[in-house]
Amino acid sequence: MIEKIERLRTEYSNASGSVTDLKQLEELRLKFLSRNGALQQLLEEMKSVPKEDKPLVGKELNILKKYIQDNFTSLKESLESQFASTASYLDLSLPGRQIEFGSKHLLTQTLDEIKKIFKGFGFSVADGPELESDFNNFTALNFPDDHPARDMQDTFFVNKNFVMRTHTSPVQVRLMQKQVPPIRSIMPGKVYRSEAISARSYCLFHQVEGLYVDKNVTFAELKGTLVSFARQFYATDLKYRFRPSFFPFTEPSAEMDITCYICQGNGCRVCKGSGWLEILGCGMVDPNVLRNVGYDPEQVSGYAFGMGIERTAMLKYGINDIRILFDNDIRFLRQF
Numbered sequence: 001m002i003e004k005i006e007r008l009r010t011e012y013s014n015a016s017g018s019v020t021d022l023k024q025l026e027e028l029r030l031k032f033l034s035r036n037g038a039l040q041q042l043l044e045e046m047k048s049v050p051k052e053d054k055p056l057v058g059k060e061l062n063i064l065k066k067y068i069q070d071n072f073t074s075l076k077e078s079l080e081s082q083f084a085s086t087a088s089y090l091d092l093s094l095p096g097r098q099i100e101f102g103s104k105h106l107l108t109q110t111l112d113e114i115k116k117i118f119k120g121f122g123f124s125v126a127d128g129p130e131l132e133s134d135f136n137n138f139t140a141l142n143f144p145d146d147h148p149a150r151d152m153q154d155t156f157f158v159n160k161n162f163v164m165r166t167h168t169s170p171v172q173v174r175l176m177q178k179q180v181p182p183i184r185s186i187m188p189g190k191v192y193r194s195e196a197i198s199a200r201s202y203c204l205f206h207q208v209e210g211l212y213v214d215k216n217v218t219f220a221e222l223k224g225t226l227v228s229f230a231r232q233f234y235a236t237d238l239k240y241r242f243r244p245s246f247f248p249f250t251e252p253s254a255e256m257d258i259t260c261y262i263c264q265g266n267g268c269r270v271c272k273g274s275g276w277l278e279i280l281g282c283g284m285v286d287p288n289v290l291r292n293v294g295y296d297p298e299q300v301s302g303y304a305f306g307m308g309i310e311r312t313a314m315l316k317y318g319i320n321d322i323r324i325l326f327d328n329d330i331r332f333l334r335q336f
């Protein structure tokens with residue numbers, strides 16, 4: 001009997017040493033620890049052990065039983081913890097990882113909408129460089145030498161002859177220099193101004209310029225085009241007005257206002273109590289500008305307009321701080 005006990009101990013310890021997964025562990029349990037297992041069979045043989053041998057055999061059997069049970073328990077624990085860490089990789093019930101899609105920035109969306117409307121009117125889209133000659137940015141556009149916009153305070157001068165363009169109007173000059181009328185284009189892009197950054201102004205922003213040059217272009221056409229634009233972009237039933245204004249490159253010049261969408265013209269904080277919001281500048285291309293690009297003002301005339309894209313987006317969506325458009329805060333951008 002003692003021999004059998006030793007044999008089972010060796011058999012068990014060999015078998016348990018080669019167990020590497022839970023399936024093998026279960027096989028080990030069935031073979032040694034189950035109701036019909038080898039240990040139980042040996043325990044049953046106790047009945048036939050002669051009475052005088054019982055104390056010794058019983059003691060040895062108990063030692064074997066404890067050895068097998070303890071060894072099995074620790075083997076089971078270590079395999080289960082190993083299995084649990086693998087299982088967390090393989091948990092098919094976990095929700096999938098969400099892939100976030102980007103979307104267009106509000107400024108891009110606004111520009112896209114502006115482009116779409118003007119394309120519908122037959123305008124093409126053109127562009128020009130952000131680093132511009134002083135001639136195109138100012139001189140050709142009829143800015144006198146002592147005009148305040150030429151001051152260092154407003155303009156980023158790169159050197160004596162080049163500036164970071166302060167508006168998109170120089171693209172008009174470029175277009176007229178290389179094309180013959182008719183020209184009907186909008187010109188979007190970045191512009192730069194050396195201004196203190198605040199809720200209302202930023203050193204960099206975007207504009208869309210518009211230009212139509214042909215025979216007999218009139219102010220009435222300018223108004224018709226811009227009113228149709230504003231009705232499509234802001235509200236179909238809006239009221240508008242054109243106020244006389246001044247720009248060196250247009251004569252006559254005007255600014256276009258629409259009724260404040262917040263207070264419906266009754267006066268509020270956004271429109272500073274006036275009931276009106278200024279949306280763009282415009283006018284008939286000054287004959288001097290036409291001459292500067294080699295056109296004959298007796299033969300052709302044209303209109304031009306320009307609007308800030310930030311300002312346009314801010315007006316449309318009631319945004320009160322321009323800086324938020326440059327922060328790229330996802331909580332803001334997600335709203336559009």
Ligand code: DAH
Pocket residue numbers: 166167168169209210247250280281282283304305306307
């Ligand atoms: N360039 C002007 C600005 O930066 C905007 C502007 C006004 C453009 C009138 C035009 C125009 O073409 O006709 O404020």
